[in-house]
Amino acid sequence: MTQLSVNVNKIATLRNARGGNTPNLIQMALDAEKYGAQGITVHPRPDERHIRYSDVYELKEVLTTEFNIEGNPKEEKFIALVLKTQPHQVTLVPDATNQITSNHGWNTIEHKDFLIKMIDKFKEAGIRTSIFVDPDPKIIEGAKETGTDRIELYTESYAQNFATNKAMAIEPFVAAAKKANELEIGLNAGHDLSLENLRYFSQNIPGLLEVSIGHALVADALYFGWENTIRMYRNELT
Template sequence: MTSLSVNVNKIAVLRNSRGSAEPSVLKAAETAIAAGAHGITVHPRPDQRHITPADVDALAQLCRKQGAEYNIEGNPFAPARGDYPGLMALIERTRPTQATLVPDGDGQITSDHGFDLHADGARLQPYVQQLHDWGVRVSIFMDAGTPDLALAKGLGIDRIELYTGPYAEAFAHGDSSAAAACARTAAEARVLGIGVNAGHDLNQANLGVFLSTVPSVLEVSIGHALIGEALYQGLETTVRNYLAICRA
């Protein structure tokens, strides 16, 4: 069964909009885990637009206590800024199950492309090695159709996370064929011994088709759509709905 990791960034966006403690990121994560979610994902950014370093620490303790996987996403190249100590410092002190490396910048509203390892592979190498030294599984955000899988293997990457934004956009316009490109990349990765995760704009409408087309996906990380759907269905029910799709 594909594991479900719930990204709680959007809960933090709502909380930060009022400058208070509500809604609680920790309570949302507890609810998702109690409903059966296998893990929690966060994507802290230097501008702290949603998840803060304090959230990263608190969620690490929760996941450890509940036996849930913890996935921290972010750009390892982004330097420390103000109260943000940098991605690697957060990972060093919390030791999550997985670190997902993403080539995002402040100017991006959300992650919108994978790594180009011909350009960034050499820079990534020491970060990958350090993460492995800390006992952290390393995933890297990559586009469907990437020619860089052999380079990822050479870097010692454990998993790729397929960027599914283009698939979701095509699906919304009645075209599910974009999943085939993801399936080809996933198959190539598995031949190399690289595990496959997926995430971005997956929702209850398109997830089933994606998983039936791209078999053996180990984990999906879903936040924006899941939290949006939970406004109408409730968080516990929504998580269970996603788990049913993953099982099917």
């Protein structure tokens, strides 16, 4: 069964809007685990506008499920954070500093040498690596050359086109997944996956190991509650 990793960035955004510690990010992450999340994802950015670097250290001390840290390895502070906290997985994302959210994957051909260097560094520390990529078989072939353990498919285009033509929307992701399976690269996915589109995605993507979901899940929790929402997302993956 595909694993659910809950991205808690939006919990941190809400907390930071007023200062203080409400909602309590650490407790929300622990509760997510208790309610069925099989992992916790964070994506710290240099300006710490949501997840703070101190949050990452605190989470590392208490989490019992998989801990996934996303970020841009061009930031020295990010590299140091990952090496010091030793998460189960690091997901490399080519974010610009001023981006609101991730909006593209790596060009694994153009950035091959850089990615090899970074992946080797993290794998030497015993950390599983994943790189954020668009659903392009050539890019996935390039990912194989970097030595990464996994890729994470950037699923925004699927989510945007799902309501119009879900079969067409998922087609490039099926091709990408087949290529990853052929090359024996582990397969993750994330970005704008939701209760509306998650089941169809998970049922049609062969070898899908993990999805990372934050924004939609937290938004749904405003209606359904934290515990119920996590269980609802888990049900979509069964």
